Amino acid sequence: MSERKKILARIREALQTAAPRPGSHAEPGGKPHTGLTPGGIAARSAGHDPAASEARRWLPKVGGSFEEQLALFAQNAADLKANFQLFASWQDLSTALGQLRDAENWQRVASHQAELSSQACAALDRPVCWTDRGYDVLAMEQCDAGVTECDALIAQTGSVLVTSRSAGGRALSVLPPHHVVIARRSQLVADLPAAFALLQAKYAPEFPSMMSFITGPSRTGDIERILVLGAHGPKKLTIFCV
Amino acid sequence: MSTNVAQFKAAAGRVTADTRQRQFIRTALGNYEIARDRRKAAFQSWESARQTAATTKWRAINHLDTHLEQLVAKLEARGTKVHWASNGVQAREIILGIVAAKQARSIIKSKAMTSEEIHLNDALEKAGFEVVESDLGEFIVQLRGEAPYHIVFPSMHLTRGQIRELFAKELGSTSTDSPEELTMVARRVMRHKYITADIGFTGGNFAIAETGMISITENEGNARLTAALPKTMVTLIGIEKVLPKLEDLALFLPMLATAGAGQPLTCYNTMYAGPRQPGEADGPEEWHVVLLDNLRTELLADPEQRDALHCIRCGACLNVCPIFRNVGGHTYGTTYSGPVGSVITPHLRGLQDWKHLSGASSLCGACTEACPVKIDLHHHLLHNRRNAAKEKPDFLERLGYQIFGIIAGDPVLWSLAKKVGWLTQPLQRLVKGSALDPAQAWTKTRDLPAQPLESFQDWWRNRA
Known part of the structure; x- marks a missing residue:
């Protein structure tokens, strides 16, 4: 018998006796509970699971209007020590990008070919390490910034949602020391349940091989629990929204 | 008196007499409590969130077999290779087999308690491979030849002075006391390792049955890099980590961050759905997922304590435990320390050998109250005492x-x-x-x- 079969057999054997529902204070033992038969899983996939849809009621509150969500995202980003700015026009955004490039003296950037990131690279006017058709890791490591698009900005947590498809692969958003996200204001979503719904709607069933919620620049507290930014990932996170 | 008991008593005596270390731990965990309480208060209802999380885990575990089959089918459909390991020996053999087949020399690891559980580093090093822990805290304890002190904060027992001396000795770095500069020393060392490593090894926090994904939570970006650069990725995960649906993460990710470190969300929460897919810029060519039982089914067979499998390894019960705070993490002599470690270790490594841990409790219930998935921890300590006495009366x-x-x-x-x-x-x-x-x-x-x-x-x- 394969280990797979042995493990599954042990699980089925163990589950012959039911455990009480959490908080019910019932005694263990008795018959396996029948509230959810194996067929019940399919029912839950269809969205009948109360637990998951309940989450929004318990999670931190998010206002309904765009202005409230924008203000919350800006507040969260500031708490996380990320640099978030909303621009009225593309012209303003590219001016700010140029100022950032000059202030940090960027010689080389890494990016991927998509509408906003390509436009940003054109504005930056520096040699670009493009990731789209494979790239040299050492060359990317030498870049001063990684410029990417994203899938969503999450007001509730101040997070940026990137995927291997929307943000030029897996390494681009973590290898260069400064991650610059170029986003549209329409990409702002209220909360985490909305972000997961977006992933499902946009990609299922062919999900990108990596989907990541980035919540502020890389950090550690492993030395005396003192916060240090830039442990292994980017030391700086800039989110420019237009 | 068994050697485990003697070791526990001796170490507990030593650490409780070390008032400097106790003060140090108390300050760190006091700051954690302030941050955690602030994050909990931001929830509309932390208590309802706990109940929902506990019920979700209970459902997941009640249908563990179907969820695992669904997970594996989805993972395999995207080209991921799935392995099943009944115990640590098998898991080590599977992983050593992959490493040998790839003719790998160096392995970069991101934090995984499952690998501590099966003593993977030892096995890999004995077989002649270079293994580097990339999480800063894990890297520090690896350099010291120690086990992690805490499941979330592995190096919390060390002062910056001790870490400076360690880095000077092991890495030849210039002496500096600043946590920032010490972190940058590790960053520079590790950058090279990511680029040259043949295998990237990770653990996993959640496995999503519905969509066939492994979710990894981390702050440093080391797991992101580990899963991005090496050609082969290996993930070792306990079978109990399954969640039914992708959207369950919307609740579990912020709860893990809040209970574990007092953060609204951990810096990187990443779902992996396969190896590099056609049209993607990078990522491993091969991804191996090893599902580990290692006596978890034994715990599953005990309906009274089955909820211990709900554990999301956030460390909240350790942080609030008056015993952990005074005797420290190494005293337990186990992979999983603190209240949850005292509950599950007797199941994983023998009741008679580890029953003394159930006595290392004031039964104050702080752990049960802190647990985000409502595991009845302090009652399980009593259950272990009862079972031990019944099995082998004194x-x-x-x-x-x-x-x-x-x-x-x-x-x-x-x-x-x-x-x-x-x-x-x-x-x-x-x-x-x-x-x-x-x-x-x-x-x-x-x-x-x-x-x-x-x-x-x-x-x-x-x-x-």
Whole structure:
């Protein structure tokens, strides 16, 4: 018998006796509970699971209007020590990008070919390490910034949602020391349940091989629990929204 | 007394006498509590969130077999290779087999308690491979040749001075005391390792049955890089980590961050759905997922304590435990320390050998209250004590309680015992704390309260 079969057999054997529902204070033992038969899983996939849809009621509150969500995202980003700015026009955004490039003296950037990131690279006017058709890791490591698009900005947590498809692969958003996200204001979503719904709607069933919620620049507290930014990932996170 | 008990007592004695370390741990965990309480307060209802999370985990575990089959089918459909390991030996063999087949030399690892559980680093190093822990805390304890002190904060017992000395000795770095500069030293060392490593090894926090994904939570970006650059990725995950649906993460990710570190969300929460897919820029060519049982099914077979499999390894119960705070993480001598470690270790490594951990508790219930998935931790410590006594009764202990029962049940004997106790008190004071003292276990470090001549019973009877 394969280990797979042995493990599954042990699980089925163990589950012959039911455990009480959490908080019910019932005694263990008795018959396996029948509230959810194996067929019940399919029912839950269809969205009948109360637990998951309940989450929004318990999670931190998010206002309904765009202005409230924008203000919350800006507040969260500031708490996380990320640099978030909303621009009225593309012209303003590219001016700010140029100022950032000059202030940090960027010689080389890494990016991927998509509408906003390509436009940003054109504005930056520096040699670009493009990731789209494979790239040299050492060359990317030498870049001063990684410029990417994203899938969503999450007001509730101040997070940026990137995927291997929307943000030029897996390494681009973590290898260069400064991650610059170029986003549209329409990409702002209220909360985490909305972000997961977006992933499902946009990609299922062919999900990108990596989907990541980035919540502020890389950090550690492993030395005396003192916060240090830039442990292994980017030391700086800039989110420019237009 | 078994060697485990002797080791526990000796280490507990040593750490509790080290007031500097205790102060250090207390300050760190005090700051954690402030941050955690602030994050909890931001929830519309933290208590309802706990109940929902506990129910979701309960459902997931109640259908573990179907969820695992669904997970594996989805993972395999995207080209991921799935392996099943009944125990640590098999898991090590599978992983060593992958490493050998790839003719790998170096392995970069991101934090995984499962790998501590099966002593993977030892096995890999003995087989001649270079293994580097990339999480800063894990890297520090690896350089020291120690086990992690805490499941979330592996190096929390060390001062910056100790880390400076360690880096100077092991890495030849110039001496600096600043946490920022010390972190940058590790960053520079590790950058090179990511780029040259043949294998990237990770653990996993959640496995999503519905969509076939492994979710990894981290702050540093080391797991992101580990899963991005090496050609082969290996993930070792316990079978109990399954969640039914992708959207369950919307609740579990912020709860893990809040309970674990007082953060609204951990810096990187990443879902992996396969190796590099056609049209993607990078990522591993091969992804191996190893599903580990290692006696988890034993715990599953105990319906009374089955909820211990709900554990999301946030470390909240360690952080609030008065025992953990005073004896420290290494004293336990286990992979999983603190209350949850004391509950599950007897199941994973033998009840009689590890039952003493269930006594290392004040039964205050702080752990149960802190647990984001409502595991009944302090009652499980009592269950372990009961099961241990039932399985292997201690005759002296049993005899003692029987005699006590006879005396306490008989008013004449009881009143006689009180008189004898009062009369012999002065003699006890002469031998207090020595081997001759029948109450030595207590009096070695404490005073025995004096017994008054008039008992409460006498006073009640005689009150005017």
